[in-house]
């Protein structure tokens with residue numbers, strides 16, 4: 394965990410709303426794991442004041458990639474960074490996905506920008522495991538499939554792929570899932586994760602999920618990012634330090 | 647050897663420099679030690695400790711505001727017993743004054759916590775938090791009640807000989823009265839200020855952004871309020887003041903000292919740049935050298951009104 398100032402080398406628009414930031418940082422790329430995140434200071438002025446958390450989207454050689462949507466002031470500033478300017482990055486943060494295990498097929502489940510951490514996961518897994526990606530969104534524009542493998546799509550309005558949510562799509566493919574040794578890796582809005590949890594408990598699937606929460610520090614000093622634990626009700630876990638990736642059984646979503 | 651004397655005194659406690667880390671913004675020192683050498687600092691204040699562990703408030707606990715943030719953590723902490731067992735061993739490795747911040751829902755709880763902790767040699771002073779805006783328990787908001795502040799100071803004073811610092815609320819009309827009450831009842835110093843009560847709404851859902859509805863405002867947005875409160879106390883009460891509120895760099899520290907602070911605490915800045923506290927110590931030294939200030943304590947209350 395440290396702070397680096399790393400040059401922005403490219404800003405790619407993967408669709409009119411979604412940007413990809415390419416940053417040179419050998420210090421980070423040599424140690425970062427899929428599912429970990431970075432806390433980025435978008436300006437050295439006092440507004441916006443806090444850093445913004447982003448998953449590492451991908452790592453290729455000495456470069457790391459961040460994928461984001463312009464939500465507010467912070468992400469707007471990121472989208473307008475000059476090529477060659479330096480990005481103040483604090484990381485690597487959080488625990489990341491545990492990709493090891495005796496499963497042979499990785500099922501990726503992503504809702505909207507929940508797709509952000511999975512290109513890196515896919516890159517690390519593709520030589521060792523089969524990968525099937527179930528990707529959902531409200532409509533065509535929200536379905537992000539960038540650098541994913543074997544994609545199956547669901548959209549709430551049916552504008553693309555299966556009409557319905559991504560967990561309904563999983564239900565439809567239950568036979569396929571049950572015929573293999575699988576592990577599920579998921580990220581997306583809480584509403585999606587809630588139904589996914591029910592699905593996983595019902596069918597006894599092992600699932601790791603990346604969660605989100607508004608954060609101030611990102612490394613465990615502010616207590617700002619609690620998440621309810623199913624094991625111990627007397628205290629919260631911290632999304633930034635104990636997560637953001639949890640076994641879906643261990644947290645109340 | 648430094649050419650400048652950066653040391654300052656809070657009661658019987660000498661700090662090697664005026665830079666302390668504020669309660670609730672450094673956890674128990676562990677994580678921030680990866681960014682800043684704790685041995686370089688004047689002091690470190692723990693997250694508010696209560697007798698029993700506290701779970702704190704449900705999310706969302708944090709929201710950003712213009713040049714500031716609101717928090718409603720709700721004093722989540724491990725409790726006194728776990729602090730002694732699990733957190734002190736780490737802090738013992740450092741040569742930096744450890745100040746325990748205590749929060750409670752009853753006067754007896756303040757006394758009990760202090761009694762237990764005062765026998766720990768590593769703890770060099772107490773900061774008593776009578777001013778957290780995020781806890782409703784007990785039905786009392788101690789920080790707004792002069793009598794309570796006087797009583798808590800007196801009762802806690804009776805059970806420890808270590809320096810006693812009362813952390814005051816800015817959410818009162820005349821903060822100097824509270825400082826006076828603290829001093830008259832045996833406090834060695836006051837900390838000013840804790841966070842200001844604030845709120846923020848989502849205009850589409852019309853719901854508060856913080857689950858607790860209100861939160862405590864911190865960060866650069868509150869600095870002018872904090873400076874005014876420090877000045878008010880400084881002009882009316884003769885006692886060390888620890889200035890807190892919105893410090894972002896060494897210039898803010900100098901400003902707080904001129905307004906009457908003997909030392910300062912850095913809070914929200916730790917979240918944004920956890921390496922800043924160490925850097926600020928160096929920059930203060932440079933400032934003193936450049937301006938022919940031999941003892942940094944010469945800055946204290948050096949305002950020209």
Ligand SMILES: Cc1cc2nc3c(=O)[nH]c(=O)nc-3n(C[C@H](O)[C@H](O)[C@H](O)COP(=O)(O)OP(=O)(O)OC[C@H]3O[C@@H](n4cnc5c(N)ncnc54)[C@H](O)[C@@H]3O)c2cc1C
Nearest residue numbers: 445446447448460461462464465466467468509605606607
């Ligand atoms: C572990 C983690 C990983 C993330 N990864 C990505 C990613 O890869 N791509 C991406 O586009 N977004 C990601 N997010 C969400 C992203 O941090 C927010 O969308 C972003 O902070 C919004 O900033 P803004 O200034 O544009 O918006 P504003 O609405 O102005 O943000 C205001 C404040 O709220 C906080 N905030 C708002 N929404 C969220 C949220 N959903 N999660 C956390 N904090 C929030 C911000 O940090 C900021 O302090 C991630 C969040 C977390 C916690």
Ligand SMILES: Cc1cc2nc3c(=O)[nH]c(=O)nc-3n(C[C@H](O)[C@H](O)[C@H](O)COP(=O)(O)O)c2cc1C
Nearest residue numbers: 668669670694717775839840864865891892913914
């Ligand atoms: C997230 C957060 C948690 C805090 N927790 C405590 C606490 O437990 N006890 C306390 O006395 N003050 C607490 N404070 C107040 C700070 O110590 C400090 O008084 C305040 O934040 C103002 O300083 P700043 O503007 O530099 O942050 C907390 C502040 C923040 C932002």
Ligand code: FES
Nearest residue numbers: 611613615616633
């Ligand atoms: S964001 Fe500060 S503790 Fe998690």
